Amino acid sequence: MAFPASAFLTELPWQPVETFLPFLTGKQVAFLDSGGDPAQSRQRWSYLCPEPTALLKLDQQEARIFRPVLRQFWQEQKPVHPLATHLPFTGGLIGFASYEAGMACEHVISRHKTDVPAFLVMACHDLFIFDRLDRRLWWSSTKGHPPPSVSREDFPHPSPLHFTPDDTEATWKETVSAVRRFIEAGDIFQANLTMRWQAFRPKETSLSAFYRKLRHACPAPFGAFLATAEFGLLSASVERFLSLSADGLIETRPIKGTAPLMADPVHNKRIKDTLSQDEKELAENLMITDLMRNDLGRVSEMASVHVPQLCKVEEFAHVHHLVSSVQSRLKADYDVFDLLYATLPPGSVTGAPKHRAMEIIDQLESSSRGAYCGTLFRIGWNGAMDSSVIIRSLSATTEKFRLGAGGGITWPSSPQAEYEEMLLKAAPLLKALGSP
Numbered sequence: 001m002a003f004p005a006s007a008f009l010t011e012l013p014w015q016p017v018e019t020f021l022p023f024l025t026g027k028q029v030a031f032l033d034s035g036g037d038p039a040q041s042r043q044r045w046s047y048l049c050p051e052p053t054a055l056l057k058l059d060q061q062e063a064r065i066f067r068p069v070l071r072q073f074w075q076e077q078k079p080v081h082p083l084a085t086h087l088p089f090t091g092g093l094i095g096f097a098s099y100e101a102g103m104a105c106e107h108v109i110s111r112h113k114t115d116v117p118a119f120l121v122m123a124c125h126d127l128f129i130f131d132r133l134d135r136r137l138w139w140s141s142t143k144g145h146p147p148p149s150v151s152r153e154d155f156p157h158p159s160p161l162h163f164t165p166d167d168t169e170a171t172w173k174e175t176v177s178a179v180r181r182f183i184e185a186g187d188i189f190q191a192n193l194t195m196r197w198q199a200f201r202p203k204e205t206s207l208s209a210f211y212r213k214l215r216h217a218c219p220a221p222f223g224a225f226l227a228t229a230e231f232g233l234l235s236a237s238v239e240r241f242l243s244l245s246a247d248g249l250i251e252t253r254p255i256k257g258t259a260p261l262m263a264d265p266v267h268n269k270r271i272k273d274t275l276s277q278d279e280k281e282l283a284e285n286l287m288i289t290d291l292m293r294n295d296l297g298r299v300s301e302m303a304s305v306h307v308p309q310l311c312k313v314e315e316f317a318h319v320h321h322l323v324s325s326v327q328s329r330l331k332a333d334y335d336v337f338d339l340l341y342a343t344l345p346p347g348s349v350t351g352a353p354k355h356r357a358m359e360i361i362d363q364l365e366s367s368s369r370g371a372y373c374g375t376l377f378r379i380g381w382n383g384a385m386d387s388s389v390i391i392r393s394l395s396a397t398t399e400k401f402r403l404g405a406g407g408g409i410t411w412p413s414s415p416q417a418e419y420e421e422m423l424l425k426a427a428p429l430l431k432a433l434g435s436p
Contacts, residue, residue, distance in 0.1 A: 008083050009090065012137045012147065017130050022151045023050040024208035029227050030094040030122045032378060035219030035236075036317065038132035042221040042240060046130040047089055047378070050148055052122035053077070055228065056095070063104035063118035066097075067337045070121065074337075074379060077123040079142035082381040087129055090140040092380040095121030096226065096233060096390065099369035102345025108358045115397055116370035120231060142381075158209040160434025161401055163197035166366040172422070173415035175364050182360050183411045190287050191351035191360055194406025195422060196367050197430070201401050207232040210401075210433060214394065217432030219317055222388030224376050232396035233371050236429070238316045239389040241346045241375045244339060246382040248330040250296060254288045254348040255389075256408050257281035257322030258421050261315065272313045275320055280412040282322070285311045288408070289324040291347040291354055298342040300328035318428045336385045340377070346389045349373040351408070371395040372404040392429060403429050 023029060030049040038044045056073045058066055074093055083090045100110055101118035126145050129138040139147035167175070172195060179191045211225045211234045218236035226233040240253040259275040262268040275281060289307060297305050309325035330339060351357025372395065377387035394403045405426035407418055 008140060008142055008144065009085060010139045010147070012139055014135045014137050017046050017048075017132070020048055020128060020150055021208065021212060023048060024211060024225055024227070025206055026050055026227070027229055028052050028055065028122065029225065030124055031225040032094065033215060033223035033225060034132065034221055035215060035223050036221060040221070044131065044133045045088055046132060047094075047127050048130075049094060049122065049124035049127040051126065052094075053125050054123040056119065056121040057117045058101075058119040060100055060104065060114070060118050063101040066101065066119055067341050070119065071335070071337045073121065073123070077125075078381050079125065081142075083140065083142065087138065087140075089378055089380050089384075089386075090129065091125050091127060091142055092378060093121050094124050094226070094378045095119060096371055096376040097340065097344055097374050098371050099345050099349070099373040101374065103358060103362070105341055105344045106355055106358060108355065108362065110362050110368060112362065112368035114368035114370050116368070116395065117231065120226070120228070122226070156205060156209055158205040158213065158434070159202050161199040163199045163401075163403070163430060166196045166198070169419060172419050176409055176413060176415040176418050178364055179360065179409040180411060180413060183409075188357045188360060189352045190284060190408050190410045191357045192349045192406055193361065193409050193418070194349070194365065194369065194373065194404050196369075196372070196402050196404045197426070199401045201396055201399055207234065207396055210234060210394070213432050214429065218392060218428050220392060222376070224388070226376070230398060233376070233390070233393065234396070235376060235388070235390060235393040237376070237388040237391050237393060238321065239348065239391060241377075241387040241389045242339065242343060242385065243387070244330065244336055244383075244385040246380070246384040248332075250300065250328045250330055250339065252292050252296065252326050252343075253323055254285070254292050254326070254346075255321045255323050256285035256288050256348055257311070258407065258424065259320045260424060261317075261319050272320055275322065276311070276313050280410060282311050284408040284410050285322045285324055287352045287410075288348050289326060291350075291352045292326045292343075295343045295347060295354075296326060296328045299331055299334045299338050301331055304329040319424065336379055336383050339385075344375065345373060346375055349389060349391070349406070369404065370402065372402070392425070394429065394433070
């Protein structure tokens, strides 16, 4: 017997997302936190699951077989009577796949050790749903639970973090040159080179206090906060990885090409115009767009892969980026888990050709990427998905914080310019979290 939607979905008086941040102090919590202009479709909706009902964690050895395991977890958790509604997400799985999980999908073995799970996925049956554009709020519960009350807690101001980079400027520039030598030898066309910073985690301050600082300084379309007792992910990502509708429409929006955002409108327009005509940046974006066309082609209907947007300049909180869009339709006998397996890790953080670029990246970089450069996703009970590339993000173990930044290296790359672009991406996070 079908139950009425009112038994599971209740509209509440509007309150802004910020009112609900005290829930982030829970032992386990999943929060997808869109920031910026809510009139943009990618920035309209936010979702907060204050108490996930089940947790799935896979290690690196289990990563290559994640499809049946994750599919079974989704099926076991799926409610008997999923909610039918116009809202884009009313419950499902929220979690992430690490970069090393993607390496396993591509049969590349890392030389680095990591303390980050390959997959960390939460089943979310109860959640608050925020429509930031129309200022409407719902409570969704497939188990019929009433919405919990919000406490009025004051968040302590966190102590500044003191980040130490993995590499010196000289080391970074030499690594850029090493990538260029691989390109000159014909191994690859492009590789996305990244670097990490590390800081000790203060024992007395909750992760939620640091996330409040991050979201205030870096509002982003794909902000997120995931936390368990052992691990936390604080994201201010600007990049969609994959979206999949319930009827099989796929979109990916690779970002390649970066320029600073200027306060002066005239200067800002000049920066945008220069970026839109920069041969190196355009080539960088084009190669990754072609890579994503290839990845989607593995699981898409014949002749359905197309590029409705190529190298468009889009403005974000601190920078301009060149953004493309690749769309297709999923084959009838494939599902969201097949799509993830065919595309992990995101092409914009690997290089072209993908497999060889990943081998070179692992050879040259100084540490494991972990959650950074992986993907954070939500998968609804109807099989639809939205996901982001984990960039502009902070990961936390019980002992340390880590953040990363990087960029695509091509033959025209200047080591000095690439170093400056990498710092441009890292600067807002380093500044927000108090690193001197």
